[in-house]
Amino acid sequence: MRRALFEGLIADENDNVVTVAYVGEEPCYVVNDAGFNRHISSEDVDRQVLHMLGEQIEGHEEEISQQTAKMLGQEDIFTQAMLLNQIKQMDRQFETLLQTGIPADARAYLGMMGFKVVIDMHGEILRVDQPSAPARDDE
Numbered sequence: 001m002r003r004a005l006f007e008g009l010i011a012d013e014n015d016n017v018v019t020v021a022y023v024g025e026e027p028c029y030v031v032n033d034a035g036f037n038r039h040i041s042s043e044d045v046d047r048q049v050l051h052m053l054g055e056q057i058e059g060h061e062e063e064i065s066q067q068t069a070k071m072l073g074q075e076d077i078f079t080q081a082m083l084l085n086q087i088k089q090m091d092r093q094f095e096t097l098l099q100t101g102i103p104a105d106a107r108a109y110l111g112m113m114g115f116k117v118v119i120d121m122h123g124e125i126l127r128v129d130q131p132s133a134p135a136r137d138d139e
Contacts, residue, residue, distance in 0.1 A: 001025050003101040004042035006049060009110060010117050013126065018119070033121045040123035043098065048125050049117055050094045061087045 004010075004020045004027040011017050018029045021039060028039035057064060065083035069075050086093060102110075113131040120126055 005046040031121050045123050
């Protein structure tokens with residue numbers, strides 16, 4: 001059964017965290033619209049968020065693979081090439097992520113770091129709050 005990918009990280013226009021409910025086997029984000037609970041397909045919202053994140057990654061694949069390899073302590077060219085290949089197959093990775101979900105501890109970590117998606121009552125993304133990297137000294 002598919003789960004809501006960003007459960008606990010989605011808020012409504014009033015900054016209230018939305019809940020998740022299932023309609024049959026489909027997970028939905030539930031937005032309180034003046035007492036009426038609107039059920040929005042979590043897959044629709046999740047795909048919007050993944051698309052936004054993918055756009056931010058685009059054009060930075062080399063740097064991301066290098067920094068990821070550095071964080072892993074494996075800065076060899078083979079690891080960087082493997083990571084770059086995975087990043088370039090982002091659409092496939094996102095599809096896998098939609099099926100497997102994000103582990104609860106990873107979602108909790110994202111929340112603690114300040115990651116939050118704000119949607120309107122129709123499920124359209126209004127903004128995505130993300131943690132930012134500290135500014136470099138040379139900038």
